[in-house]
Amino acid sequence: MRFTSERRLGGGVLEREFTLGxxxxxxxxxxxxxxPVPLILLGHPGGLHWMRPxxxxxxxxxxxHGFASAAIELPGSGDRPRSETAEQARADLHxxxxxxxxxxxxxxxxxxxxxxxKAVPEWRAALDALLALPEIGGxxxxxxxxxxxxxxxxxxxxxxxxxxxxxxxLIPRAVFEDARRVxxxxxxxxxxxxxxxxxxxxxxxxxxxxxxxxxxHANMGGHTGVPPFAGEEATRFFARHLK
Amino acid sequence: MRFTSERRLGGGVLEREFTLGxxxxxxxxxxxxxxPVPLILLGHPGGLHWMRPxxxxxxxxxxxHGFASAAIELPGSGDRPRSETAEQARADLHxxxxxxxxxxxxxxxxxxxxxxxKAVPEWRAALDALLALPEIGGxxxxxxxxxxxxxxxxxxxxxxxxxxxxxxxLIPRAVFEDARRVxxxxxxxxxxxxxxxxxxxxxxxxxxxxxxxxxxHANMGGHTGVPPFAGEEATRFFARHLK
Numbered sequence: 001m002r003f004t005s006e007r008r009l010g011g012g013v014l015e016r017e018f019t020l021g022x023x024x025x026x027x028x029x030x031x032x033x034x035x036p037v038p039l040i041l042l043g044h045p046g047g048l049h050w051m052r053p054x055x056x057x058x059x060x061x062x063x064x065h066g067f068a069s070a071a072i073e074l075p076g077s078g079d080r081p082r083s084e085t086a087e088q089a090r091a092d093l094h095x096x097x098x099x100x101x102x103x104x105x106x107x108x109x110x111x112x113x114x115x116x117x118k119a120v121p122e123w124r125a126a127l128d129a130l131l132a133l134p135e136i137g138g139x140x141x142x143x144x145x146x147x148x149x150x151x152x153x154x155x156x157x158x159x160x161x162x163x164x165x166x167x168x169x170l171i172p173r174a175v176f177e178d179a180r181r182v183x184x185x186x187x188x189x190x191x192x193x194x195x196x197x198x199x200x201x202x203x204x205x206x207x208x209x210x211x212x213x214x215x216x217h218a219n220m221g222g223h224t225g226v227p228p229f230a231g232e233e234a235t236r237f238f239a240r241h242l243k
Numbered sequence: 244m245r246f247t248s249e250r251r252l253g254g255g256v257l258e259r260e261f262t263l264g265x266x267x268x269x270x271x272x273x274x275x276x277x278x279p280v281p282l283i284l285l286g287h288p289g290g291l292h293w294m295r296p297x298x299x300x301x302x303x304x305x306x307x308h309g310f311a312s313a314a315i316e317l318p319g320s321g322d323r324p325r326s327e328t329a330e331q332a333r334a335d336l337h338x339x340x341x342x343x344x345x346x347x348x349x350x351x352x353x354x355x356x357x358x359x360x361k362a363v364p365e366w367r368a369a370l371d372a373l374l375a376l377p378e379i380g381g382x383x384x385x386x387x388x389x390x391x392x393x394x395x396x397x398x399x400x401x402x403x404x405x406x407x408x409x410x411x412x413l414i415p416r417a418v419f420e421d422a423r424r425v426x427x428x429x430x431x432x433x434x435x436x437x438x439x440x441x442x443x444x445x446x447x448x449x450x451x452x453x454x455x456x457x458x459x460h461a462n463m464g465g466h467t468g469v470p471p472f473a474g475e476e477a478t479r480f481f482a483r484h485l486k
Contacts, residue, residue, distance in 0.1 A: 192449075192450075192457075192459075203446070206435075206461070207435075211463075212463060213463060213470075214435075214462075214463055215460065215461065215462050215463075215470075215473070216435075216459065216460070216461035216462075217458065217459070217460055218449070218458065218459035218461075219457075219458050219459075220454075220455060220456060220457055220458075227456075227458075229479075229483065230458070233476060236472075240472065
């Protein structure tokens with residue numbers, strides 16, 4: 001892990017860009033922090049540059065609670081090399097959506113599974129590097145992003161202590177199996193009228209999680225319409241579980 | 244409205260029992276309260292005496308936010324005269340449940356609709372009396388209790404500004420019609436594994452509400468297992484809408 005830039009955002013947040021091998025990432029830490037702080041991994045749909053303002057806002061909110069935050073670029077997004085398989089699957093997906101046809105399970109598998117298989121070890125490697133920093137302690141939370149990546153990571157990575165998930169569609173069947181193996185406390189956000197989301201699939205996934213403590217917060221509006229109070233509730237969930 | 248007893252609970256809460264005609268009730272107000280305060284009507288399943296400890300706990304929590312709380316006994320509960328129709332319907336219900344049979348819609352209608360038809364005007368009369376007290380101002384929220392009473396009251400009583408609903412089963416079809424007419428902000432609690440609750444009916448009811456702002460909070464566990472943090476979230480919902 002190599003830091004490539006450093007900037008103070010004001011309000012006591014230090015922002016550092018880094019690279020982890022080929023993978024670009026950003027780390028936000030609260031200042032001053034006399035003790036090692038908990039860490040929230042910020043999931044996103046891919047495209048760190050495009051997502052940056054929203055990630056910064058989430059990082060600032062976390063820093064107010066004394067948490068560090070970090071994000072890394074997804075495979076095939078931003079400046080990272082595209083995957084031909086994924087591009088082909090994405091084209092098939094858009095063709096089906098444009099034609100108003102149901103999206104074939106096989107297309108979803110081709111689009112999501114290779115992405116999750118590549119992204120999960122990268123998040124784990126980032127976790128190794130981040131937890132080696134003296135200013136980062138733990139516990140670790142994962143928040144948002146591509147739900148299949150988040151679910152698989154929570155299923156296989158014991159250092160993830162709690163997760164905020166953002167219900168989205170295109171969930172491969174294999175991810176329901178991952179969901180049964182998740183046991184950490186979960187806080188799941190569902191936008192009830194999300195145009196790009198299969199509500200029933202989201203409810204089924206919520207039901208599938210093995211966690212004893214899991215909460216579903218459903219709100220009105222579309223994919224990007226999560227109300228501010230719902231974001232604050234998610235932050236309080238982490239405050240309960242990462243301290 | 245006639246006050247029949249007065250007691251200080253400590254922590255700045257004045258508790259007064261009252262009667263409204265034949266109907267017993269309890270009012271909790273925060274002290275000191277230099278200005279008229281908002282009011283939360285505390286719904287319950289019937290049986291003020293039996294429910295008293297839980298109602299007191301809810302009233303204390305509301306008082307911390309500067310809200311008054313009040314509850315009245317339901318028709319046919321506590322010392323109030325039983326209804327033969329309701330007792331017969333309740334017996335039919337228990338027979339069906341004991342036999343593991345589905346409960347007939349007609350049984351649900353006989354049990355719930357006359358109760359709601361009687362209870363709703365009583366809550367409205369209580370509201371008239373409570374809002375006439377100099378220490379109570381408004382706005383007014385309704386919280387919990389028999390969901391069919393809460394939904395109908397929210398549909399017909401314009402002084403209800405926001406409601407916390409507790410998803411329960413036995414919802415007559417007519418109440419889905421009431422739900423479409425509800426437009427105030429709603430915060431709906433659903434216990435995901437509630438043994439006495441039809442989860443799908445609760446989700447359908449949530450979908451039916453006409454409110455632009457409605458939030459569903461689903462948590463694990465049975466009917467009485469609402470986690471403490473879910474209660475705090477409901478209180479914050481009122482704090483957002485009744486101030």
